[in-house]
Amino acid sequence: MSNPESIKRPLKIYLGIVAITVLVLGLVFFRTVFLAAAVAIIGGVLLEPVIRWMRVRWRLPHGLSVGITAVLVFGGLAGMLYGGYRLIAGQVQRLAEQAPEIKERLLNRAEELMRQFPWLKSTGAELNLGEHAQGVFNGLLKVLAVGIEGAASALLVMMLALFIAANFRPYGRGFLTLFPVERRPRVSSLGWGSIGVVRKWFFGQVLVVTITATLTGLALLIIGMDYWLLIAAITLPLSFIPFVGAILTGIIAVVLTLGTDPDKVVWVLLAYFLIQQIEGDLILPIVMKGRVRMPEAHLLLFLLIMGTSMGIVGVFLATPLFAVLHYLYCQAYVPWVERRPATARDTPVG
DSSP, rough: OHHHHHHHHHHHHHHHHHHHHHHHHHHHHHHHHHHHHHHHHHHHHHHHHHHHHHHHHSOHHHHHHHHHHHHHHHHHHHHHHHHHHHHHHHHHHHHHHHHHHHHHHHHHHHHHHHHHTTHHHHHHHHHHHHHHHHHHHHHHHHHHHHHHHHHHHHHHHHHHHHHHHHHHHHHHHHTTTSSSSGGGGHHHHHHHHHHHHHHHHHHHHHHHHHHHHHHHHHHHHHHTTTHHHHHHHHHHHHHTTTTTTHHHHHHHHHHHHHHHHHHGGGHHHEEEHHHHHHIIIIIHHHHHHSBBOOHHHHHHHHHHHHHHHHHHHHHHHHHHHHHHHHHHHIIIIIIHTTSSOGGGGSSSOO
16 A cells, blocks of 8 residues: 555645646736736835834824825825936937937947958948947837836836735735645745845845945046936936846946047946946945845846846846745745755845
């Protein structure tokens, strides 16, 4: 007679494979819904402490706390967007006016390089740089054209995040009912641990991004770059993307400098090099101390997968999702495979 445990364990593995397969297929066919839900859940996780703090600190009714939080969120975002636009509007307008001239200078510079290095000519012809540059401009116009639709979608997602934050604990208790009673304490512990991972990552990242963008703007201002404030504003969202964000902002700054004042390119490159050294060796170790440590190679691979399959929103969501998955892997999967309880050494902190 076969041992029930010898049947139960393979059955768990097969069910796990089936569940992962269904999840992957669901993500492929319903990725828009998944992205919206993921953003809303993360938003709810971040807003819930604000609502709870108002209830405890000011002894406000729950509904009033939610209403004040909604006003702060929507009003704060609207104020930041309007204020940011007013700050960089002049530089944006000047860039739009100088775009043909900048493009012409860049093409002339490319021709000079091709004359100096003949092998670049064939490479440039194969890459068809002119068409790629035109495609970038067309892409920017397309982004502007769908801006209203994107804003409406973002508004709906923010409203959903507020509903999740307002009913955070009831939704959590409802989620626990999906599991057997004896498993619920463990699932609850993992859930709260995942929530803590997201909150620590976000608030630490906001501080790092703010410092990096400020240093970038000040450095470019000192150098005398025309679009220093615009680059600093672009640095804010792109710095949320690990590895790639810094490269993109550096490329944008170098290209604009080549098109406006080529003599300052070396100084711009030096400034970005120094800022990255300061961020990696000073800012990150201090701000992210005690927070979740993630393996860089795995994170970069996950970033590529999310970006390829889910676009720009997937790129921004990749880091917090990977942080949660890495936490669950260390706290749940590894102890399960090794058939032992989870311990403090399983927590991936830096």
